[in-house]
Amino acid sequence: xxxxxxxxxxxxxxxxxxxxxxxxxxxxxxxxxxxxxxxxxxxxxxxxxxxxxxxxxxxxxxxxxxxxxxxxxxxxxxxxxxxxxxxxxxxxxxxxxxxxxxxxxxxxxxxxxxxxxxx
Amino acid sequence: xxxxxxxxxxxxxxxxxxxxxxxxxxxxxxxxxxxxxxxxxxxxxxxxxxxxxxxxxxxxxxxxxxxxxxxxxxxxxxxxxxxxxxxxxxxxxxxxxxxxxxxxxxxxxx
Numbered sequence: 541x542x543x544x545x546x547x548x549x550x551x552x553x554x555x556x557x558x559x560x561x562x563x564x565x566x567x568x569x570x571x572x573x574x575x576x577x578x579x580x581x582x583x584x585x586x587x588x589x590x591x592x593x594x595x596x597x598x599x600x601x602x603x604x605x606x607x608x609x610x611x612x613x614x615x616x617x618x619x620x621x622x623x624x625x626x627x628x629x630x631x632x633x634x635x636x637x638x639x640x641x642x643x644x645x646x647x648x649x650x651x652x653x654x655x656x657x658x659x
Numbered sequence: 660x661x662x663x664x665x666x667x668x669x670x671x672x673x674x675x676x677x678x679x680x681x682x683x684x685x686x687x688x689x690x691x692x693x694x695x696x697x698x699x700x701x702x703x704x705x706x707x708x709x710x711x712x713x714x715x716x717x718x719x720x721x722x723x724x725x726x727x728x729x730x731x732x733x734x735x736x737x738x739x740x741x742x743x744x745x746x747x748x749x750x751x752x753x754x755x756x757x758x759x760x761x762x763x764x765x766x767x768x769x
Contacts, residue, residue: 575758577705577760583763584662584748584760584761584762584763585697585699585705585748585750585760585763586662586760587750587757587758587759587760590758599755599756599757600757601660601757602660635704635705640710643710643711644691644693644695644710644711644752644758645693645695645707645710645711645750646695646697646705646707646750647707647710647716649704649705649706650704651703651704652704
């Protein structure tokens with residue numbers, strides 16, 4: 541059974557940093573592109589970033605470029621999101637999602653971890 | 660990277676059919692057959708319902724169907740059931756090798 545479990549969320553002050561993790565199991569992690577998608581409270585979904593199987597390609601939504609870094613450790617079946625210079629508008633539930641092989645959709649999602657940026 | 664446009668809400672009675680539209684541009688919806696739809700119940704993670712415009716993942720009811728014309732994609736749910744009440748989001752791959760979601764549509768089953 542595919543499982544994605546996010547962790548690392550919490551309360552952080554504006555300008556602060558946080559590192560999210562996503563532990564994957566039930567599939568060959570190193571064979572899939574992985575993504576982060578966020579959802580601000582009461583708002584819609586927003587794609588944040590994704591990373592190729594070997595980490596050689598990464599893409600970001602404009603609003604986080606230069607502040608967020610996506611990475612992965614295939615030996616640990618883990619995905620990460622390093623978030624720096626956090627702003628109030630980054631407050632959201634952050635979901636880890638798997639992109640289907642040779643696909644352009646997200647076939648499995650984690651339950652999410654809440655990041656709150658507030659003083 | 661503007662969000663795709665969806666109606667904020669739709670409603671229907673049990674047994675009826677409803678359609679949710681999703682409008683983008685030639686750089687996303689209109690440019691690729693990579694539109695997907697996700698169902699999200701309150702407090703839950705999104706669930707893939709339709710991918711590549713009209714394909715259904717294994718386990719998704721055939722009451723859910725998708726289509727596209729030009730820059731607008733649509734999700735149709737036939738034979739509405741109470742458990743279909745949820746938020747629905749469309750998504751499209753884009754020419755920038757990124758993804759864009761719609762603002763979401765709240766479906767109410769009357």
